[in-house]
Amino acid sequence: MAQKQTADFETRESSGDRLLAVLALFTIERSEWTVEDAAAQLGVSAPTAYRYFKRLTVAGLISPVSGASYTLGPAIIQMDRQIQISDPMLRAARGVMHDLIGHAAEGSALLLCRLFHDRVMCVHQVLGRGPQAPVSYERGRLMPLFRGATSKIILAHLQLRTLKSLFERDGAEIAAAGFGGTWDAFRTSLGAIRRDGFIVTRGEIDAGRVGIGVPVFDKDRTILGSLSFALSEARAGTALIERLTPLTVAGARDIERIMNDAPSSQVSSARLRVAR
Amino acid sequence: MAQKQTADFETRESSGDRLLAVLALFTIERSEWTVEDAAAQLGVSAPTAYRYFKRLTVAGLISPVSGASYTLGPAIIQMDRQIQISDPMLRAARGVMHDLIGHAAEGSALLLCRLFHDRVMCVHQVLGRGPQAPVSYERGRLMPLFRGATSKIILAHLQLRTLKSLFERDGAEIAAAGFGGTWDAFRTSLGAIRRDGFIVTRGEIDAGRVGIGVPVFDKDRTILGSLSFALSEARAGTALIERLTPLTVAGARDIERIMNDAPSSQVSSARLRVAR
DNA sequence: CAATAATTTTCACTATGTGATAATTTTGTG
DNA sequence: CACAAAATTATCACATAGTGAAAATTATTG
Numbered sequence: 001m002a003q004k005q006t007a008d009f010e011t012r013e014s015s016g017d018r019l020l021a022v023l024a025l026f027t028i029e030r031s032e033w034t035v036e037d038a039a040a041q042l043g044v045s046a047p048t049a050y051r052y053f054k055r056l057t058v059a060g061l062i063s064p065v066s067g068a069s070y071t072l073g074p075a076i077i078q079m080d081r082q083i084q085i086s087d088p089m090l091r092a093a094r095g096v097m098h099d100l101i102g103h104a105a106e107g108s109a110l111l112l113c114r115l116f117h118d119r120v121m122c123v124h125q126v127l128g129r130g131p132q133a134p135v136s137y138e139r140g141r142l143m144p145l146f147r148g149a150t151s152k153i154i155l156a157h158l159q160l161r162t163l164k165s166l167f168e169r170d171g172a173e174i175a176a177a178g179f180g181g182t183w184d185a186f187r188t189s190l191g192a193i194r195r196d197g198f199i200v201t202r203g204e205i206d207a208g209r210v211g212i213g214v215p216v217f218d219k220d221r222t223i224l225g226s227l228s229f230a231l232s233e234a235r236a237g238t239a240l241i242e243r244l245t246p247l248t249v250a251g252a253r254d255i256e257r258i259m260n261d262a263p264s265s266q267v268s269s270a271r272l273r274v275a276r
Numbered sequence: 277m278a279q280k281q282t283a284d285f286e287t288r289e290s291s292g293d294r295l296l297a298v299l300a301l302f303t304i305e306r307s308e309w310t311v312e313d314a315a316a317q318l319g320v321s322a323p324t325a326y327r328y329f330k331r332l333t334v335a336g337l338i339s340p341v342s343g344a345s346y347t348l349g350p351a352i353i354q355m356d357r358q359i360q361i362s363d364p365m366l367r368a369a370r371g372v373m374h375d376l377i378g379h380a381a382e383g384s385a386l387l388l389c390r391l392f393h394d395r396v397m398c399v400h401q402v403l404g405r406g407p408q409a410p411v412s413y414e415r416g417r418l419m420p421l422f423r424g425a426t427s428k429i430i431l432a433h434l435q436l437r438t439l440k441s442l443f444e445r446d447g448a449e450i451a452a453a454g455f456g457g458t459w460d461a462f463r464t465s466l467g468a469i470r471r472d473g474f475i476v477t478r479g480e481i482d483a484g485r486v487g488i489g490v491p492v493f494d495k496d497r498t499i500l501g502s503l504s505f506a507l508s509e510a511r512a513g514t515a516l517i518e519r520l521t522p523l524t525v526a527g528a529r530d531i532e533r534i535m536n537d538a539p540s541s542q543v544s545s546a547r548l549r550v551a552r
Numbered sequence: 553c554a555a556t557a558a559t560t561t562t563c564a565c566t567a568t569g570t571g572a573t574a575a576t577t578t579t580g581t582g
Numbered sequence: 583c584a585c586a587a588a589a590t591t592a593t594c595a596c597a598t599a600g601t602g603a604a605a606a607t608t609a610t611t612g
Contacts, residue, residue, distance in 0.1 A: 015292060015569080046602090048602075050558090063392045068557080077356060077415065140356060291570090323590090324569075344589060
């Protein structure tokens with residue numbers, strides 16, 4: 001419906017959008033911005049850019065550093081801490097994951113991922129002993145929804161309606177991920193995953209990694225995210241996988257139980273439990 | 277001109293400010309908000325609140341959860357990761373702190389704090405072995421600028437101009453923190469701290485904790501933050517403190533050296549994009 | 553303490569945000 | 583799977599609040 005005409009290539013942005021666009025400028029590739037660079041980048045005048053920077057600074061989202069440039073500010077760290085403290089799933093998972101990683105082989109990682117709207121992000125990770133091959137699922141990275149055990153197990157438990165609209169929108173990508181090109185094939189393979197209650201994948205995200213994904217539900221059996229192992233393929237024989245899978249499933253159940261037992265008032269003790 | 281009379285106590289806020297005010301609603305005490313609650317709280321109409329929520333959602337700063345409510349979103353975690361990866365001081369400190377904690381007694385903690393504008397925040401913490409008494413300086417908490425070794429050592433190295441304006445603004449608090457009520461007394465005690473190159477405090481933040489604070493400077497000798505120990509007072513005899521202090525100072529120098537040697541291009545693992 | 557850079561004010565103008573109501577979509581439930 | 587209730591978005595007329603240019607002010611640096 002809302003088709004843009006070819007002539008008007010520039011997206012008309014509202015003021016509030018531009019304010020957030022300033023924040024979005026701060027990336028890993030470029031973590032510091034001067035006001036005038038930002039003004040040029042966004043196509044606004046210097047005074048306007050100063051107004052934006054000031055607002056974001058007052059909010060603590062950015063902060064001046066030496067020279068005339070700015071970086072992401074203390075509010076980011078503060079809000080991240082809020083998530084760590086108040087996200088019930090994350091709170092419940094910390095201890096469980098700490099215990100669970102002990103069972104894994106060297107070079108393995110344990111990941112807790114959370115469904116955000118229609119995206120998946122790692123919110124907590126625990127590394128096992130020994131040298132680590134790269135794990136793309138680092139805390140804070142958005143992950144594709146259609147590849148890897150971590151994501152697939154979540155995908156499999158989305159509402160049918162959601163899946164349908166995803167299929168319509170991202171059909172090509174879904175087909176590319178090996179779900180087959182038809183809605184029925186997609187639906188059927190997800191059904192199979194759901195029935196298993198877990199999924200094992202090999203090298204779908206990182207070469208040399210085996211993933212074991214298990215769903216985590218809330219009280220109403222709505223999917224919240226997943227708990228998953230990323231094992232080193234070299235060290236992960238069938239025996240190990242078969243041993244770890246039920247443990248991972250049990251871990252997810254533990255997380256759910258702790259989460260549901262926890263007092264719903266989340267304020268309680270503000271103290272964060274940090275293992276070692 | 278636009279002086280509000282007593283009747284109109286509410287600060288006239290611009291649209292962009294209100295957008296950020298929505299974000300500020302999400303606190304530890306209340307980590308979930310519905311659109312209509314937020315609308316009521318901010319005194320705007322429902323459609324306007326929906327517009328705000330939509331913008332913040334598109335930016336990933338908040339995210340819908342089950343029911344009609346929203347929580348802080350994936351962008352927060354992502355940006356926190358960006359800070360972790362791209363803040364030069366934090367990057368340099370990680371290894372140093374890991375090594376340093378080994379020298380401490382049981383129940384001690386090592387903290388890296390960063391000066392943000394005129395506030396101090398813990399950006400990294402490493403806990404030692406053994407049971408931990410509470411440490412108020414948790415990662416993500418804003419700390420007072422005038423109390424505790426961590427903050428005082430930073431305070432002592434602020435620009436004279438900055439100190440002067442702080443003294444004018446927060447004179448009472450400064451006096452209460454034991455710096456004496458006069459500018460000269462304040463200035464003199466800070467000078468003494470600066471000359472020592474470190475500061476040891478007892479129980480200024482948490483009872484039963486001894487703090488050892490050491491400054492961290494950037495290439496231009498501008499204060500960036502501090503490295504500090506929070507020891508258990510019961511276990512921290514004079515001997516231990518005298519042993520740890522030079523180690524902490526050396527640690528800070530190490531951090532500075534690593535920071536300055538590091539390639540200025542901060543893009544190591546270039547991949548960050550969503551994969552989608 | 554100059555000299556230059558960085559930031560804020562002022563001001564006239566119009567784009568952009570606003571609320572009330574209505575239309576639409578999503579969600580929960582039998 | 584359809585229905586009702588809730589949640590979300592669209593419409594539209596209006597006035598607020600954001601905008602850029604230039605000037606004034608305040609920091610920073612040698």
